[in-house]
Amino acid sequence: MATAEPRLLGAGVIGLGWMGGLHARCYRRLPEAYSDLDAEFELIAAASRSESLRGIAERRWGFARTTGDGLSVIADERVDVVSICTPNSEHAELAVAASDAGKAIWIEKPVGRTLAEVLRVRDAVRRNGTPLAVGHNYRSSPAVRELRRRIADGRIGTVEHVRGHYDAGFAADPEAPLTWRFSEERAGGGASSDILSHLLDLAQYLNGPIREVVGRLRTVHPTRPLPAGDGGHFGGEGLDRRGPVDNDDLAVTLTAFADGSLGTFDASRVSRSGENALVIEVHGSLGYAAWNSEQPNEFLWRDRSMTAVAKQYVDAAMPEYGRFLPGPGLGLGFDDVKLIELGELVRLIRGEPSEAATIDDAVRVAAVEDALKRSASTGRWVEVPGAV
Template identity: 35%
Template sequence: MTERLGVGMVGYAFMGVAHSQAWRTAPHFFDLPLHPDMAAIAGRDHAAVTAAAARLGWSSVETDWKALVSRDDIDLVDICTPGDTHAEIAITALAAGKHVLCEKPLANSVAEAVAMAEAAEAARANGQLAMVGFTYRRVPAIQLARQLVADGRIGTVRHVRAQYLQDWIADANAPLSWRLDKQKAGSGALGDIGAHIVDLAQFVTGERVTGVSALLETFVHERPVAASSSGLHGTAGTETGPVTVDDAAVFLGRMSGGGLATFEATRFAWGRKNAIRLEINGSAGSLAFDFEDMNVLHFFDVAQPAAEAGFRRIVVTEPEHPYVGAWWPAGHGLGYEHGFTHQAVDLVTAIAEQRQPEPSFADGLVIQRVLDAVERSAASHSIWTPVDEES
């Protein structure tokens, strides 16, 4: 009999649905050392959370997240709520002796992220583990890219180009949601999607962003109030309200190894639905990835003869590739949801082995400091803003 791991989730909208699918699926495809038991889901609206529990596979419901955290049958708390609630829920859960998975970005401010990282470090001494959910790390092609860089296949990193392009609010009549409210979301495109490309750049290269020069812009300042704003999209009403976050972020960066970096995050790129693009140029080669073709990694090797040189298209679906052997035969690609399943697998395995899962809350704090530097740079019109190592 595999030992049980009781999972309780707070939130049931977009990320809650994705995380639920992962908890349901992981034990059916991977040989896990612990069995995730989807014990309870929490949400403020009893009727809505009860319907979500039935649809998503949760055994019971709570209308107060504190009640969920206090339950003896909950070993791990999965936080899928807006950023303004992350710190309180995570710190309370860790103090209650629970493991924690928290959606990205870790918090809405560096101060909150510091408190969360400190709480996670203290809890680790008592056996509780915490992880932040940067799921794109777990795309097999991204894992392969990281391995190629670590193996020296592209040499010294000289350039990083990272983009995250979406169009879901490019229409000026798209309704307001919590993601457009700074008090709840912390920031707009910067924290929502820019955090991902900062993490990917650092994860794949094994380096950190040490400084930035940034621009933030809000293109549409008033939007219709959504009749329902719990998910990614809502239904527009007749009332309007202010947009208090950035619609787009563009910034230059310097990597800790000396290389240059450019980052672009926007939700105003018509025709781009979820285009995460990462290109890394090194002294001995290049790598290129686009999430809208997520099972492919492009690799240029300088060692190839000039007459035959070119980007090689690697279809990352072989059993030898990370995670892929648990799924389908070679050539049968994976999708968006698989990253969340891989996240669940890695977290459950780390808990069983009492090993710190990655990315840790400390790693999430590193990303938070970069986001903070971007905001400070844009606000001050600074040519160069170092990323704080401490604050």
């Protein structure tokens, strides 16, 4: 019997920094781990303002064409899926345009700088019926997926408390240049949007919606050297002149979940304790679960059958891990987890069950961030709207 040819999907990438390059690599790698999806991607078009990055996109990843205009990628009839990997200020506009053009969307978080921008994208996606997956990549970790499954099965009993912290050090040096990430106009929130958002997504992925928050935001380094060029999280040269930082370096919040459990979360982009450590713990009436992004292929676990907390390795019987490796202790990397994210988007496109972070998940995160910002200005508890 003849085997049907895999469906060929056209991919377009807007923004060709590190994350845009990672999206391109994932498109090329999809058949390695997801042969059962019978889908392959052709790299049609890529956009960047940087001529050198456009050249890399053509030579290294094999895009058929490159451009300085992201909207022309969306307008290309051969493009079925659009990756949005630009600075945050461009996300909502590009996502609405892609949805209106009938494209599937793979967008890095945040979907918008504000709740209002995220709601604009949600309205477009609902209006057009277009699939959208958000780059909340940590939820795609096989360890996190396994914890979600076990918690949902009641193996640690009733959840009482969720605790999380995200310590990042990319902005610990006060002489690191003033890139777009330190601008509320270009980025939206600082640590509260850039990294706390990952904790808020994971907490709600594992334990359901957050309904009330109280918290504080703080800018530790109020000025930074103006940048000599473009940049993101890492590196770059600074000038002698300085400019103001107008979003937060630290975010701390206490939350109440819809089920009555409590959460405590903090995020720092100026931490000296770790380079990129997201830790989340779930305390239940019968047990405990915890995961650390710096040890991504293992987790801590205790249920009613155990006398103590034990470390467990991810193995091929757990979600998605077996697509890459045959046994525990071998270890998936960041690129692999992003590839899992792309696999979930393909399932979403096909209308199949998917663990992708959707636009509704993005709205839930943005609503909590919005409530936190209002709480920080008043010092009071603020309710998170449940039907935004």
